[in-house]
Amino acid sequence: MAVYRKVYRFRMEPTQAQGDALLRMAGARRFVWNWGLKRRKEAYAATGKGLTYCQQAAELTALKKQPETAWLKDVDAQLLQQALRDLDRAYQAFFSKRARFPRFKSKKRDEPRFRIPQRVRVEESKVYIPKVGWVRIRQSQPIDWRIKGATFKQDAEGQWYVTLTAEFEVPDVPLPPANPERVVGIDLGLSHFAVLSDGSPPIDPPRFYRKGLAKLRRAQRALSRKQKGSKNHEKARKQLARVHARIRNQRQDWLHKLTTALVRQYDGLCIEDLNLKGMARTKLSRSVQDAALGEFRRQLEYKALWHRKHLAVIDRYFPSSKLCRECGSINPTLSLSERVWTCGCGAVHDRDLNAARNIRAEGIRTIPVAVGHTETLNAWGEGVRPAHSRQSSLNQESHAL
Known part of the structure; x- marks a missing residue:
């Protein structure tokens, strides 16, 4: 069986409180990205070697226990881990000469966005977001397969959208002959x-x-x-x-x-x-x-x-x-x-x-x-x-x- 992916994109209709929560989660993602990039630069300057994702994930656990960054506990843990995974993928793309060196993300220039790989589900034109709850969406079509990840992003107009990635299997057989x-x-x-x-x-x-x-x-x-x-x-x-x-x-x-x-x-x-x-x-x-x-x-x-x-x-x-x-x-x-x-x-x-x-x-x-x-x-x-x-x-x- 061959596994394929299909992407669904729906506009969200959060309340004022939910919109503020989404912005906080996007800010936490940006904070962890900048913190992880800074730690990698410091480690390379001190030892000549970079940090791996596993090392930074362990440091992130310790970071959430510090008083000044204890607010990270109010954010979904998988969201923060995904930010470190994205940073690690950006480094890999740089070393393979597919992209430039990762840069710090500015609050003014970077569009609010974050990703959650699991525990996001859709029911009755609502999407469940960990730490936020059920948010109304304009669901234009049903989702027939299992959701494997979700990306939440606010566009330049201030509207929030959710992009859901679903996987489905197709029999791995040759295509039928064409007329x-x-x-x-x-x-x-x-x-x-x-x-x-x-x-x-x-x-x-x-x-x-x-x-x-x-x-x-x-x-x-x-x-x-x-x-x-x-x-x-x-x-x-x-x-x-x-x-x-x-x-x-x-x-x-x-x-x-x-x-x-x-x-x-x-x-x-x-x-x-x-x-x-x-x-x-x-x-x-x-x-x-x-x-x-x-x-x-x-x-x-x-x-x-x-x-x-x-x-x-x-x-x-x-x-x-x-x-x-x-x-x-x-x-x-x-x-x-x-x-x-x-x-x-x-x-x-x-x-x-x-x-x-x-x-x-x-x-x-x-x-x-x-x-x-x-x-x-x-x-x-x-x-x-x-x-x-x-x-x-x-x-x-x-x-x-």
Whole structure:
């Protein structure tokens, strides 16, 4: 059995007393993180060796017995231990060169948050938090599996959210074969968000950031005119945060609906491995980040896994746009501004549709197909490999003979 995880995120509706308790727990987590980081630095400066998680956990037990830090007893013990585990994981990420050196957390800059690995449960639209009690949540869907951890976080607007991680098991068996007629190639871009190989109408990008840019600018100007530290400054900051949150929620809702519809409609999906970091450094960076192509791929990957559908990722250097579907030749002079081009064989190609069909033809080679269909044929009955590749293979065989 293969074990997978599913994450649920619900908005919380704490009372004033519960909200204060949540802030105290977030403050305790930040205090333990800073204390643990300071102790590690002191130990390394004195002995040349760092402290392990087990050593710091023992020191934490002694710390709670001291009079000046006895208030830590009022906080859930697993929350404090999880802060030390997160610090240890941050050190491991630094030594493996995956992240920078851990830093102290500021009360002003660090968003209030904490994690509890156990003893969190959900019943009747309420979540139970140790040392806090039952807190109302806006539960939009049931939780069908066992909860393995919970993260509580307050956003810039001041709203609390709980993120619950649940685990479920899926039989570890091969995916069912796909029907080639239900395999689609997806060409992602900026003028059209996605073009499908089956000839469906192109999916235009919603451009939520572009549409909300005027409101963002007004909110940012209003914030810049307020005196820092004043109540009006805090009101303007929350208003700006609400505009950002609305844009983010619109984008996420649109992406979730699109990816869910694609996974349910097709047995196999073929996409291209795009260099999104490189694209984000160009003059089109704002449009690239607004489209959220990386989030689209992330959602497709885990939803295809949950629904037991096939997902093929094509190499980023595959010439999907320049490859002619009729003769297999490559147009090396094709520029980005050419949306329709004519091959030397006379075939006229729509750039995006041609790329989507080439992506499908390349991706279907790695997808097992249902009985009665040949794996090396696509929906049009043509050979999957480009014609120039087949010709070069024949030439090599003839030379070998």
